[in-house]
Amino acid sequence: MSTYELIDELEAGELSVAFEGEEPETLLVWALDRFAPRIALSTAFQIDGVALIDMCYRIDPEIRVFSVDSGRLPQETFELIERLGERYPGLDLELLSPSAEHVQRMVGRHGPNLFYRQVELRLLCCRVRKVLPLTRYLAGLDAWITGLRRDQWASRSDIRKVEIDHDHGGIVKLNPLAEWTEEEVWDYVRANDVPYHPLYDRGYTSIGCAPCTRPTAPGEPARAGRWWWEENAPKECGIHCAIETGGFEHDLRALLGEDDG
Numbered sequence: 001m002s003t004y005e006l007i008d009e010l011e012a013g014e015l016s017v018a019f020e021g022e023e024p025e026t027l028l029v030w031a032l033d034r035f036a037p038r039i040a041l042s043t044a045f046q047i048d049g050v051a052l053i054d055m056c057y058r059i060d061p062e063i064r065v066f067s068v069d070s071g072r073l074p075q076e077t078f079e080l081i082e083r084l085g086e087r088y089p090g091l092d093l094e095l096l097s098p099s100a101e102h103v104q105r106m107v108g109r110h111g112p113n114l115f116y117r118q119v120e121l122r123l124l125c126c127r128v129r130k131v132l133p134l135t136r137y138l139a140g141l142d143a144w145i146t147g148l149r150r151d152q153w154a155s156r157s158d159i160r161k162v163e164i165d166h167d168h169g170g171i172v173k174l175n176p177l178a179e180w181t182e183e184e185v186w187d188y189v190r191a192n193d194v195p196y197h198p199l200y201d202r203g204y205t206s207i208g209c210a211p212c213t214r215p216t217a218p219g220e221p222a223r224a225g226r227w228w229w230e231e232n233a234p235k236e237c238g239i240h241c242a243i244e245t246g247g248f249e250h251d252l253r254a255l256l257g258e259d260d261g
């Protein structure tokens with residue numbers, strides 16, 4: 001049970017303005033003080049995520065960190081997780097798994113590599129493997145911290161530092177790195193010797209599931225290597241913005257067993 005009032009849209013707007021121009025740690029100190037223990041850091045082990053693990057751990061070594069293990073992550077991600085555990089002793093890192101039953105039904109119906117066939121099936125896979133486990137976890141929180149930045153992709157260009165997350169029950173969503181550039185994040189990681197994902201040194205500029213991520217060519221946008229075969233589709237999995245197409249939702253309801261009766 002929370003011992004404080006959750007904030008509303010007006011306060012979120014005022015706080016966003018107040019924290020604009022401030023260092024990420026300033027927002028993190030405020031947020032951890034206000035929401036702990038019902039706050040957690042979400043990471044996909046990209047460069048922003050490891051920078052935030054370092055910042056949060058310095059402020060509070062008991063910070064809760066979570067990530068979704070979709071079942072299709074590259075082996076290098078697990079190597080990084082081991083290194084982070086060594087670097088930050090006692091790090092409270094929870095890996096969330098999708099429902100084995102839902103994955104089994106999806107793969108049984110559409111095959112293991114369904115995502116390459118059409119955008120609708122890719123979005124279905126992202127929903128089952130990533131969005132649903134995350135949504136279940138967020139239901140137990142009052143606030144979550146993300147590594148979103150405005151310069152990552154057009155769909156992220158207007159994010160605020162403090163938002164009300166209407167896609168997840170109206171909890172608070174905090175984006176401390178919103179105004180940082182990719183270069184500033186790398187500067188932080190290098191200056192603080194933070195362990196980072198090995199695939200960055202092999203030409204990757206954004207890292208997700210193994211079959212859906214490839215290195216980018218020089219000059220390509222950072223997220224161009226995600227779902228690279230798709231045209232005119234959002235470079236999003238649905239975790240940070242609800243994606244309703246009307247195309248895969250029926251399939252999803254059937255997989256979840258909601259069509260019965």
Ligand code: SF4
Pocket residue numbers: 070072115122123125126127129130208209211212237
């Ligand atoms: Fe499935 Fe690819 Fe989405 Fe991972 S990124 S959940 S493998 S579609």
